[in-house]
Amino acid sequence: MDAQITPDWNGWLDDYFKRYTADAFDPRHYPQLVAFRDLALSIRERKKKMMFAGNGASASIASHGAVDFTKQGRVRAVDFNEPNLITCFSNDYGYENWIWRAMERYADAGDAAVLISVSGSSPNAVKAAEWAKKNDVTVVTFTGKSPDNPLKQLGDINLHIPSGAYNVVEGVHNIWLTTVVDMVVGQAEYSVT
Template sequence: MSDWNAWLDDYFKRFSPAFETDVYVKLKEFRELAINIRANGKKMMFAGNGASASISSHGAVDFTKQAKVRSMDFNEPNLITAFSNDYGYENWMARALECYADEGDAVVLTSVSGTSPNVVKAAEYARDHGLKIVTFSGKSPDNPLRGIGDINFWIGSFAYNVVEAVHMLWLTTVVDMVVGQAEYSVD
């Protein structure tokens, strides 16, 4: 490519929706949910596939360690393979919620497409059982996951790395909002 500066300008413009003020409302709502979860001794459960699973793990650790909000993820290989084998891959997350969710808990589900059957079924289970649902998705604005959540983060991009980076940005922003500052000791 002869003009990398133009390419980079175009690429980084894809991130601008992450900083729009309507996102601020959702960030504040998620912060309030996390504070209420912590105050009531409940927990947040995180799940996703592929890179979204990694984002989920990062979120669960940071909410637990930094924000003092008890959190867990469903990325244990034995859990995934046993539940997928016994209940089908499209059902394993919902079945994990059935085993781990308690009244008053929340679930944070991440899917770039918002169409992953196992993530959508987990959201449906959570909705049907009164759990609060936070979703992170991209691509189509009418993806099924986005239609199920209580607090829905969405970026209208089909670029996987952009969507995943923005999801991580939003998630870690809420951790810092719960902590109350951007720079702090991690001791």
């Protein structure tokens, strides 16, 4: 049997995880994390809500965020990942319009939309942000890739990682969302019951 040469996985992993540490944990993001925490507390105090949406893995991150803000943070939050909602609104209004059309039915002035898109150019997320800006809904964006992406340009609070590595960006988005939940709670370790 021929011997196989394997890559230096230690070096590969070191380089890979540097992608996280170089951006995810940089203090330059602290003001935006604090701003998101302050918004969440304001939403809770004013009895408003946060609406979460994304596509693909970002939809899963949106669901995770909505559940944790609701349960742990006691901030009313919903996500738009119900297949019937997505397919109904997409069928009737087009996939690029379904998020803002859903927001049109759910949003009240003073709510917040948390829109997650690695590219920051998903048409349905961008159109939702445009609708939110016109209807007194604060826009929080989680994006990657270009810092000039269209979604980030529409955000009031922007959490951005300048990377095109989708799994890294999605992992960082999840870390940032759950970090803000713990900031709302006020500690990292607590009972979840």
